[in-house]
Amino acid sequence: MNKEDMIEQMRKYWITLEPAEKEAFFLRVRGNGLLNRQPAVISHKEFLAIQLFHIGKCTWVLSGSLLLFIAWVCSRNAGNCPFALTSLLAAGILYETGRSGRYNMTELEQAARFSARSVLLARAFLLGAINTAGLVIIILAVRPFYSYPVIRVFLYMIVPYLTAALLGSVYERRHRTDQGWGSVLICIMSSVVFGSVPLFFRQLYEERLIVLWAAAFIVTVCGLTFCIRKSISEREEPVWN
Numbered sequence: 601m602n603k604e605d606m607i608e609q610m611r612k613y614w615i616t617l618e619p620a621e622k623e624a625f626f627l628r629v630r631g632n633g634l635l636n637r638q639p640a641v642i643s644h645k646e647f648l649a650i651q652l653f654h655i656g657k658c659t660w661v662l663s664g665s666l667l668l669f670i671a672w673v674c675s676r677n678a679g680n681c682p683f684a685l686t687s688l689l690a691a692g693i694l695y696e697t698g699r700s701g702r703y704n705m706t707e708l709e710q711a712a713r714f715s716a717r718s719v720l721l722a723r724a725f726l727l728g729a730i731n732t733a734g735l736v737i738i739i740l741a742v743r744p745f746y747s748y749p750v751i752r753v754f755l756y757m758i759v760p761y762l763t764a765a766l767l768g769s770v771y772e773r774r775h776r777t778d779q780g781w782g783s784v785l786i787c788i789m790s791s792v793v794f795g796s797v798p799l800f801f802r803q804l805y806e807e808r809l810i811v812l813w814a815a816a817f818i819v820t821v822c823g824l825t826f827c828i829r830k831s832i833s834e835r836e837e838p839v840w841n
Contacts (some may be wrong), residue, residue, distance in 0.1 A: 684794035685766035762820035764790035769827040
């Protein structure tokens with residue numbers, strides 16, 4: 601088979617069929633005045649509101665249930681182990697930020713009105729802000745049950761949460777086809793580790809080690825920021841048209 605025959609065969613197999621009722625569709629669009637209509641401008645607040653309702657109800661139910669459970673455990677058992685439960689909160693944000701890649705929707709979102717970068721940042725911001733606000737409310741509510749200052753209780757709760765989110769983000773970037781169970785397992789293992797470490801290292805929650813917790817907070821925030829930025833840059837690579 602020569603080159604011309606090969607090209608002819610490729611054209612025959614790869615020919616694109618005309619969509620059914622194409623002319624009727626354009627006539628209807630032109631008749632309704634939709635052909636040259638410009639999309640309405642959406643503000644940042646409206647865009648965040650759209651993403652707020654786009655996040656799955658199961659994710660909100662999971663986050664709300666975990667926050668209530670953490671508050672209940674802390675009020676009933678004013679020990680250090682309940683702090684480790686905050687790692688489980690990262691499961692919701694990991695699921696939402698990785699949903700596009702998990703369902704192979706990244707290319708479609710890149711071709712849509714809002715870029716995958718905007719959607720990812722909006723979902724991460726909303727879930728992160730609401731989870732953090734919920735933790736702050738819990739800290740203020742359970743503060744009378746602890747002898748620690750507010751800043752120490754905040755670090756003890758936020759560091760496990762950020763650690764699980766960081767480890768899960770690294771996993772999501774390397775295993776985009778996973779159905780999310782790997783991230784859930786990472787959150788569970790992080791909670792188990794933070795809950796069991798005090799059994800072997802009782803000095804972990806002493807006041808003199810507060811610098812260690814502050815350093816871990818800074819490292820996890822910087823690492824999570826880097827992972828999100830890296831994930832966004834990978835999603836915005838050129839795609840097939």
